[in-house]
Amino acid sequence: MTEALQKKVDFAIKLLRSIPTDDGPIEVSFSGGKDSEVILELAKMAGIPYRAIYKNTSIDPPGTIAHCKSKGVEVLAPTINFFDLVKQTGMPTRFRRICCSYLKEYKVCDRAVQGIRRSESVKRxxxxxxxEVCRTYPNKQKARIYLPILEWTDEDVAQFIAERGIKCHPLYYDEQGNFHVERRLGCIGCPLRSDIGKSDFVKYPKFLKRLIASTQIFIDTHPAAKTAKDYGNAYNRVFRALFCNSTEQYKSLTTGGMFPEIAIDPKKFLEDYFKIDLTI
Structure with a gap:
C-alpha cells in the first residue's frame, strides 16, 4: 500500500472510531458496490459496532442480494416494489427521482457511514x-452521515481492494476475472446514468417492457396528470425520456415537423432499438 493511501486509511479509521455509539450501532450503508465494500472493510478494521445494511430497491442488478448476504449484510425489503411505485407516481426521470426516497434514501440508524467520494462526479x-454531514429525511428525521473515503480516487479504491483481498460483486469482473474499478453498480435503468439507462435496457430488455407497462397503468389511472396529457401513452413517454433532449425535439421527431411522412413511431423505434416486442 502506498504511503499516500495508508494516510487515507488511517484517517478513515480514526474518523470511524470517533463516531459516538451511545445510541446504538452505526449503520454501514452497503449497496453491493465497490465503495461500500471499502467502507465495510474499514469498519471491520476500526473495530466499531456496526450494522451493515443493504436497502433492497427491487431493481438492482441480478446477484446483488446474494452477494450482500454472502458478506453477512442485513437485507431490508422495500415498502413498495419499484414497478408498483411507477404505477402510482409515474416514470422517474433525472429531474424527478421519487423512487430514491422510497427505495434507498430513508433513515435506519441515527448515525451512518456511506461510501460517497468527491471524485465520482462534479456534482458530488x-x-x-x-x-461529516447532517442529513434530513422525510418526516423531518435526521441522521449524522460520515464519509470516510470522501477524498479517495478510483486508484485508491482499486489498490485497497487488491491489498485487502476483497471479493466484489461479480459484475466488476470481466470474463478473464480482471477487476474493473471504473464499473458502477446501481439501479437498472437509472436515469442518472450518463446514457440515461439505455445500456441497461439493452442488457435487460424485459425490464424496459415492465417499465412501459407500469407507466401505461399510471397514465390510464391518472388521465389528468401532465404525463397523460403530454404523451398519451407509455411508449411516447419512454421515447421522450431516453432519446429526446427537449420537448421540442420530441414533438419534431414524432410529428415529422414539415415532413409528416418521416415522423417516428415511438413504439416501433423502441422495439427496433432494444430488439424486443414491447406490446403490452
Missing amino acids: AKRYHEP
Missing part, C-alpha cells in the same frame, strides 16, 4: 466538502 465534488 460541489456538494460534499466535509467528512
